Structure formats: structure tokens, C-alpha cells
Amino acid sequence: xxxxxxxxxxxxxxxxxxxxxxxxxxxxxxxxxxxxxxxxxxxxxxxxxxxxxxxxxxxxxxxxxxxxxxxxx
Numbered sequence: 001x002x003x004x005x006x007x008x009x010x011x012x013x014x015x016x017x018x019x020x021x022x023x024x025x026x027x028x029x030x031x032x033x034x035x036x037x038x039x040x041x042x043x044x045x046x047x048x049x050x051x052x053x054x055x056x057x058x059x060x061x062x063x064x065x066x067x068x069x070x071x072x073x
Contacts, residue, residue, distance in 0.1 A: 006036050007055035010044045020045050 006027070013023035020041050027035045044055075 001031060001034055003036075004055060006031075006034075007044060010036075010041055011048060011053065011055055014045055014048045 009027065010023060013026065018026070020038070023045075024035070024038055024041055027041075
């Protein structure tokens with residue numbers, strides 16, 4: 001599974017009222033080889049608690065993936 005799908009499952013656990021330990025236990029039972037770490041689950045629970053229910057990555061500042069210069073154009 002990819003990160004986006006795990007975020008949706010973490011959100012599902014949050015909405016169902018499970019705590020982070022219960023969510024980690026459930027994910028370990030269902031996906032033993034690819035479960036995200038405890039800190040990742042805590043991060044997303046904190047985000048959902050703040051009211052941000054999006055499972056998308058936020059924008060990051062910094063260098064873009066592609067740089068356009070006069071030579072490239």
C-alpha cells in the first residue's frame with residue numbers, strides 16, 4: 001500500500017474513536033509488513049485533532065523539482 005492509502009486508514013481509525021495504540025495494533029494485524037510507524041500515526045492523529053481532516057501532503061517551501069533557466073527554455 002502507498003502512504004495515501006495508509007493515511008485514509010489512519011483517518012478511519014480516528015473517526016471510529018480508536019486511540020493511536022489501537023490503530024497501530026489494528027494496522028499491524030492487517031498489514032504486518034508495511035504498517036507505518038508509531039510516530040507517523042501520532043502525527044496524523046494530531047493533525048486530525050486540530051481539525052485538518054485532509055490526508056494530502058502539505059505544500060513545502062524550497063527548491064522546486066525542476067529548475068527553469070534560460071538554457072532550458
